Each structure stands twice: as C-alpha cells, then as structure tokens.
Amino acid sequence: RKEVEQDPGPFNVPEGATVAFNCTYSNSASQSFFWYRQDCRKEPKLLMSVYSSGNEDGRFTAQLNRASQYISLLIRDSKLSDSATYLCVVNVLGNSGYALNFGKGTSLLVTP
Amino acid sequence: DAMVIQNPRYQVTQFGKPVTLSCSQTLNHNVMYWYQQKSSQAPKLLFHYYDKDFNNEADTPDNFQSRRPNTSFCFLDIRSPGLGDAAMYLCATSNPPEAFFGQGTRLTVV
Numbered sequence: 001r002k003e004v005e006q007d008p009g010p011f012n013v014p015e016g017a018t019v020a021f022n023c024t025y026s027n028s029a030s031q032s033f034f035w036y037r038q039d040c041r042k043e044p045k046l047l048m049s050v051y052s053s054g055n056e057d058g059r060f061t062a063q064l065n066r067a068s069q070y071i072s073l074l075i076r077d078s079k080l081s082d083s084a085t086y087l088c089v090v091n092v093l094g095n096s097g098y099a100l101n102f103g104k105g106t107s108l109l110v111t112p
Numbered sequence: 113d114a115m116v117i118q119n120p121r122y123q124v125t126q127f128g129k130p131v132t133l134s135c136s137q138t139l140n141h142n143v144m145y146w147y148q149q150k151s152s153q154a155p156k157l158l159f160h161y162y163d164k165d166f167n168n169e170a171d172t173p174d175n176f177q178s179r180r181p182n183t184s185f186c187f188l189d190i191r192s193p194g195l196g197d198a199a200m201y202l203c204a205t206s207n208p209p210e211a212f213f214g215q216g217t218r219l220t221v222v
Contacts, residue, residue, distance in 0.1 A: 004154075032208070032209035032210075034209075042215070043202055043213040043216045044155065046210055046211070046212065087154065087155075091208065091209045098143060098162070098209065099157060099160065099167075100145065100204070100206070102155045102156075103154060105154060
C-alpha cells in the first residue's frame, strides 16, 4: 500500500463549480499535513497546511481526520487559474528526521 | 526574491558523464531535501540532511550522492547518469514542518 494515496483524476469542472479532493495516508505516526499545488513543469508550491480543526483560506478549505487517516481539500467557485495538479503531502518524523511523503497528485482542469 | 535557488534550471549531460546539480537557500533552514520527479509522477525523495546528518532513502541508487558543505548549500552528484535518470530534480528546505521548493533542475541525458 502506498504511503499517500490520491485519486489522480483528472477532474474537469466548469468555472464556478465546487470540487473536492481526497487523500489517505498509511502511516499513523504522520505529524503534519499539507496541500501543495504544482503547475505544469514547475515546482510544487505550498497551498495550505491542514489541521485537525480544519482550516480555510478564501475559496479553499482543508480538513484532516486523524482517526480515518484522511485529508481533504475543497475548492469553491473554481477559477480557470485553479487548473493545476494538487499534491497531498504528509510529514513523518522518523529516526532520520522529517520526511515529506507525496501523493501522486490530483489533476484539476477548470474550463470556461 | 527566490529563497531556494537551484542551478542550473536546465542541464543536458551525456550518458555516463558525471553531473552536479546545486541548491542554495537564504532561509537558514536546517533540513534540505533532494527529490526526483519524473513526468506524471509524484516527487520521490532521494535523501535529506538534518543539519549535517545525511539520511539516504533505502531505494536511492548508489549512483546518486549528495554533499552539504554548509547550511546554505547542498549538491546532488550523479556519478554516471543513465537515460532513466532524466527527470526534474527538486531541492526543498524546511524548518520544519512546511517545505519550500526551488524551481528545479530539469536534467536531460543524451
């Protein structure tokens, strides 16, 4: 079983739609959780951290369920510029320090 | 201003010819990572440094080595690049827990 699993998509949605991405992780010792955004042929950029209490940043809402080892990202009122790959990232503190484990990413295409 | 800088952005090397990729940071973060990302795949961790402590992933080929002479700089050495090593190589730093990436070096092996 992969450490971080995501539905690869692609998700094709019209502008203005609401879209949700899910992610599961296998290591119960995981400590920190993030969503990164990666545009084609660019580096990943931090979108938001994910907390158990849930957090919201404008049109983006992230949720963490530690019991189910599940992370979600909700995008409301999708914009064309939201088209990208969204990477679920889990930070695990092991014997050798922190390691960031990435999911394969979920591809989003927002269409006019 | 870029905080994690990778050089070069694009590197073409010959099959079997050693190549070095560099990464520098102005964030003074104690953790630095090297990732390999192939097309349509997730970034794959090669190794990371926690300060001077080097941590190699179990499945990182011996062909890949790294050096961190000081907090600011980290190098990825590929001793004998093969065609399968063509990829985007991403450097990231962390304080932790969030990590910040450089723009990557796209390596082509000919």
